[in-house]
Amino acid sequence: MKRSTLRLAAAIGLATALAAPAFAADxxxxxxxxxxxxxxxxxxxxxxxxxxxxxxxxxxxxxxxxxxxxxxxxxxxxxxxxxxxxxxxxxxxxxxxxxxxxxxxxxxxxxxxxxxxxxxxxxxxDGQGFMVTKKLGVTSAAQLGGASICVAQGTTSELNLADYFRKLGAEYEPAAFSTSEEAMKAYEAGRCDAYTTDVSALSAVKMKLQAPDAHVILPEIISKEPxxxxxxxxxxxxxxxxxxxxxxxxxxxxxxxxxxxxxxxxxxxxxxxxxxxxxxxxxxxxxxxxxxxxxxxxxxxxxxxxxxxxxxxxxxxxxxxxxxxxxxxxxxxxxxxxxx
The missing domain is CATH 3.40.190.10 (Periplasmic binding protein-like II)
Incomplete structure (x- = not known):
């Protein structure tokens, strides 16, 4: 076998080894x-x-x-x-x-x-939605222009949020937190006007709030979340x-x-x-x-x-x-x- 062929085979083998994810064998x-x-x-x-x-x-x-x-x-x-x-x-x-x-x-x-x-x-x-306090007087996500919105970092929710307001042609103030728990606590403490995540999670979060009836999940679903x-x-x-x-x-x-x-x-x-x-x-x-x-x-x-x-x-x-x-x-x- 020629040296060039050997080098090619070695290169292919190395590339294959590098591409294979660790710990995936059995x-x-x-x-x-x-x-x-x-x-x-x-x-x-x-x-x-x-x-x-x-x-x-x-x-x-x-x-x-x-x-x-x-x-x-x-x-x-x-x-x-x-x-x-x-x-x-x-x-x-x-x-x-x-x-x-x-x-x-x-x-x-x-x-x-x-x-x-x-x-x-x-x-x-699932799909992403928004939760707000009833006293905010908002009945649609389209009314959240200019609002501050709590969201967890490293989630599709963070990206969907930015896309939604770009399509809406409105400004908003993102308040991103390391975890969903931190984002939820910040929302309950009044540090932002709305909280966004998957609707199923919003339903779970609402139950944990001190006054669940004071909050409402808005009707819009802004994404697909399989x-x-x-x-x-x-x-x-x-x-x-x-x-x-x-x-x-x-x-x-x-x-x-x-x-x-x-x-x-x-x-x-x-x-x-x-x-x-x-x-x-x-x-x-x-x-x-x-x-x-x-x-x-x-x-x-x-x-x-x-x-x-x-x-x-x-x-x-x-x-x-x-x-x-x-x-x-x-x-x-x-x-x-x-x-x-």
Whole structure:
């Protein structure tokens, strides 16, 4: 082989090695050897991820992590949670400090390209809004020209805010804070006229204010915020397992399989249900887990609708409507690819 060819091969090998993200080789095996899965979470957003009185993490996002722990260990308590700020969340994932990031993090091109992280699947369709005090006398976001607005740094909310006022042709005074918690406290203290973030988070924040009824969430939705779990780029097996875990929750609801009727559904002669629950075929083995992996997911956290209602919907303190998160067959856009 000529020296020029050898140099070219070496250069290609070096470039490939440099392009490959660290810690992405075999996440599933690393988790098994460690004996637990480590998940990134928010410091505390009601409905999505919040510690209860006993310090146990609960929420719509943490259900994803507990479902993965059930798949791998058949034990939802083998899930550890690391609270991360908006600025630190993707960095922690890139660095291998966590295995997966099921934390209110919007899917965008800039994040998905060139940062060593990959979005898996949408588990919540959200949008950005504004909250103001009723005494401000504002009924529309279009009336916020000249207002000071609290926002968290390192978020899509910060960028959307700037875009919105550029399109509106109005001035505003940004008041950016390191964390969402700091931004919320500054708003409550009257340091800014409005607070902006995802509408679901605004609903959670409003409950924490000393006088919730003194505040109102304005009707405008100024952005698309598809939220869901992230993984490091370069580990296709782990990516597929996390992605299809989200889809399994949705598909279970589509098929009418719940935590309560799971054992009865395991007896179903329906070929689609048999395949989905691992009684026919070897879809689990193809992803490096047991063929009853979907059964473990449903037994642990129920289906998508059950998780939504428990943490965000009618059975929760937030009482959020399903909206676009309703199944596609019921007027929403939540949709699972076929399990076949």
């Amino acid at each position: 996440t599933l095996q690393t988790i098994r050897e460690r004996g637990k899965i480590i998940c990134g979470t928010s410091p505390g957003v009601a409905g999505f991820s919040l510690q209860d009185a006993n310090g146990r993490w609960e929420g719509f996002d943490t259900d994803i992590c507990r479902a993965l722990a059930a798949i791998i260990f058949n034990d939802t308590e083998k899930a550890a949670f690391v609270p991360l700020t908006s600025k630190d969340r993707l960095i922690a994932l890139q660095a291998g400090e966590i295995d997966v990031l099921p934390r209110t993090t919007t899917w965008t091109l800039a994040r998905n390209a060139g940062q060593g992280v990959t979005f898996t699947a949408v588990n919540y369709y 939220l869901g779990p992230w993984v490091r780029t370069g580990d296709e097996t782990w990516f597929n397992l996390v992605r299809w875990t989200v889809f399994a929750l949705v598909n279970a609801e589509e098929l009418g399989i719940t935590k309560a009727n799971l054992q009865e559904m395991l007896k179903s002669p329906n070929p689609e249900i048999k395949r989905f629950l691992g009684r026919d075929g070897k879809m689990g083995e193809a992803m490096g887990v047991s063929n009853d992996w979907v059964v473990r997911v449903i037994a642990a956290v129920g289906n998508y609708g059950e998780s939504f209602e428990r943490h965000l919907g009618a059975k929760s303190r937030l009482h959020l409507a399903r909206g676009p998160n309703e199944l596609w067959s019921r007027g929403g856009i939540q949709y699972s690819p076929p399990f076949r």
